[in-house]
Amino acid sequence: MARQRTARQRTVTDSVVVAASPSAVYALVSDPTRTPEWSPENRGARADRAGSLPVGAVFTGLNERRGFRWVTECMVTAADPGERFAFRVRAIGGARRRVRARIASWEHRLEAVDLPGGGSGTRVTQTWTDERTMPDAVARVFDAVATRGPFADFQRRNLAESLHRLQTVLRA
Template sequence: MGRTRSVADSVVIDRSPSELYGMIGDVTRMGEWSPENKGATRRREGAAEVGDEFIGSNTRGRVSWSTLCTVTRAEPGRVFAFRVHEIGGPKRRLPARIASWQYTFEDHDGGTLVTETWTDDRPWPDVVARVFDSAVTGGRTFADFQRGNIRRTLRKLKVVAEADVVR
């Protein structure tokens, strides 16, 4: 059986699609709700556009790394997506197909249904992925690991968005 290459989850948040898109599209804020990402730095100011790059800072346990990401979809109030295509430390990152992330925003009973999707872009054979995944996630597949991360991210996003005035 092949590995699961994509997982998603959703939550309804009492905010408009445009407000939530503004929060997610500001990748510098991602650390406010992600259990692993600690935020990002962008190379330019203003609303994210397709083709914009940013560097994500991540930590899992005692291990930290950075990623180079490129925005692949930027449709305000509808879809924000990016792909991760370099990984490494603060001084050097290795080019590699890693993952894609997508957030969709749909009107839902006066709030917004937010769906977060992770897709495994690694071109590795399944057996290599299983061994690597187990070593870096404490015995799980990345799909199972990311399913939990997505659930935690969406719960925290809901808390932050509903408790705060959206910037």
């Protein structure tokens, strides 16, 4: 009997509560040049302006995993101060040549919460969505090479580490 493969998981979400206001968290996550402070893969970003980016702004992300480096071109799709920041990766490749395609989207949702023992903080929910249009069989092969397994499993670990690091940055 042939084993039936399930479709790849396209969305991964994780959350953490931080002892900072939604506006403080928003100021951090909406400035892509600050992402290396908490991201396990991002090594920098370039944007036309400093600070929080508005909807429609485009920025370039510089990334690295296991010695392999790549560049992404991203466009901000949501910029609601204190509530939500999101962007879509719309190109990937080297410094000069990039493949334009739907790659992924990233979102940070922020929710004010009461902290145990008093005070207020923010629940930060980060979501990654796989927007690649390649067939699942091709994605499985690519993912095995790029992340040594299903991309969603890799991103689940990535999100957990990213949120833990974000929590640490906001404590400082």
